Amino acid sequence: MPDAARFYGLEINRAGFAACPFHPDKTSSLKIYEDHYYCFGCGAHGDVTDFTARLFSISQYDAARKLNADFGLGLAKQAPSVPVKQTVSPEVAYRNWLHSAERILNDYLNMLCRWQRYYAPKTPGEEQHPYFVESLTKMEQYRYLYEQIRFGTDAEKRRLYLTEHETLSKLAERMKQLTAAKSTVKRKAI
Ligand SMILES: [Zn+2]
Known part of the structure; x- marks a missing residue:
């Protein structure tokens, strides 16, 4: 069990x-x-x-x-092995979402922090890098979301599950692309 x-x-x-x-x-x-x-x-x-x-x-x-x-129990070998469709209960789906939302937001905020340092204009007249601008404009909003997901009440988190689902999947997709782009650059450098 x-x-x-x-x-x-x-x-x-x-x-x-x-x-x-x-x-x-x-x-x-x-x-x-x-x-x-x-x-x-x-x-x-x-x-x-x-x-x-x-x-x-x-x-x-x-x-x-x-x-x-x-669990590879090896029972009922004669039975045709039709894969059972995995439909998790709504509660499990919600809990899984919270878990991944927290991780994605944490990764994103860490990245914004790095961008803020790395892409900061070196001279006052220099044009601002888009990543630097993003780090300034998004930090507050996403930090707030992160804190709500970590420390909010159950009701708040359930509301976010309904309202921020889209935002988080888009962010997850973007993080995936950024990570992929980064590893390509690394490979090229080698
Ligand atoms: Zn119960």
Whole structure:
């Protein structure tokens, strides 16, 4: 049970509790036992197959097959191996989004800091580099967003999940391109 919970994205604390993916859980109410789980918040409980079925909104049968495939259990070899479509629960999707949003914003802010130093005009008359301008104009806005995502209330974060989804995917895409461009430059330099 703990292996599957971790594999499917739950973070289990030292006491064996995790944030419950089956209800909006501010405290970690889900106790992960060796062979079953129980949520003290919403009462969800069951074994590892129940857990997987619930998490991905699939049948018990498909959950068993998924566990078999994901953990290489080698069961039911005759059964045709149709990949089970991964549909994570809305709670898990939200939590995953928070996690990646925090990382992307952190990377972006670090980059803006570097740009602010690196692309600063050397003389007063020099034309300002676009990256330097961006570092000045975007820093405040994105730092605020980052702080809300890290330290905001659950309600605030859920609102950002709805309103900033687009902004963050665009930023993620841009960061990917910038990183790719950087590694090309490095390769050329070698
Ligand atoms: Zn729960």
